Amino acid sequence: MTVTGKPRGKYAKTAGRRREILEAGIDVFSAGGFRSGSIREIAERVGMSQAGLLHHFANKNELLAAVLELRDDQSREYTNGDEENGLETIRGLIRLVEYNSSVPGLVELHCTLSAEATAPDHPAHDYFVGRYAWVNSFITAAFERIQARGELAPGVDPASAARGLIAVIDGAQLQWLLDRESIDMAEETRMFVRLLITVEL
């Protein structure tokens, strides 16, 4: 949605500032959630006043939307695997989980906001509902291709496998955030996938 043609002149500085704000926004919303995180604190982190921040984003909701968009852009790079090969899609997902272990802030952001957003009146509710529906159909399609090659364990339904895989990933994140020594998110994910397929992962 960002205008892409003009990153020069004084707009370059503005774009940089916006980016700084979004990074700080990830940190603050990660730790306190959206409702309790304050744009004041985000502003202080980038060394400006709260009113100064609101020059770049009309209001708090718009800032949240921009934060979510940035997060999406970043993690989408990981899912760009071979679209034809279902197993490769799943492997890409596991690589994403592995990468997530190195950026606790992003995991915290997702976990905190997705739970908060289960409330129907939350400003990110529709975003998360849509996102889960999309991810679900994406992973279901991958398992369907795996099944078509006869590599899905007998009695396993692709859609159910997708829901289960997403659940395992989210649930493992929660356990990991509560106690980082308690679980290896990627390993737990691999364990689950191995139960679902008949070939080497």
Added chain:
Amino acid sequence: MTVTGKPRGKYAKTAGRRREILEAGIDVFSAGGFRSGSIREIAERVGMSQAGLLHHFANKNELLAAVLELRDDQSREYTNGDEENGLETIRGLIRLVEYNSSVPGLVELHCTLSAEATAPDHPAHDYFVGRYAWVNSFITAAFERIQARGELAPGVDPASAARGLIAVIDGAQLQWLLDRESIDMAEETRMFVRLLITVEL
């Protein structure tokens, strides 16, 4: 921790009042989380002033602790199965998930608060860390007994199975709260358990 000997006289009314407050607390903390939920709103729901509520609970944190304790008391009844039979313990867990489908408020409370409490400075952080550790060892022990009877699928580690089962349950709750039509929590849990064992569930 409640004094159990004296539910008569004027204390009976107080105990009833406390209970009312806790029920309303579940509703409010479910919807808005602890940080954004206000004791003012809880008070209004039971028809009293905020100061009146604070006669029963010294402060907001103490109210949260009491809410969590009540929730624990309620769900503990479901885990009282046959301690010797590992599979029966798992079945009890699935019955609990089934029951949860009928009380969205409790699911919301757990999902919202556990995510919020991943922040180390959250007043319920220690509670959730301890609770997950306890549940984990409880379920691990169940899978160990299943394994001892030769009913665990080959190559499955009891501790890993426990972590995975907890993850599936938590993750399914999140999907269910975001879209109640998208998933059957108990069925998804059963699907996972069937992958882990070699006998009928």
Added chain:
DNA sequence: GTCTATATGGCGATAGAC
């Protein structure tokens, strides 16, 4: 583009009357 100042309102906690 960033600031100060301010309007407006919600919060938790306490003091003290009844």
Added chain:
DNA sequence: GTCTATCGCCATATAGAC
């Protein structure tokens, strides 16, 4: 046991100077 009143703090958003 419950209330009203109030204190002190923090929040978002806006107006207007520079």
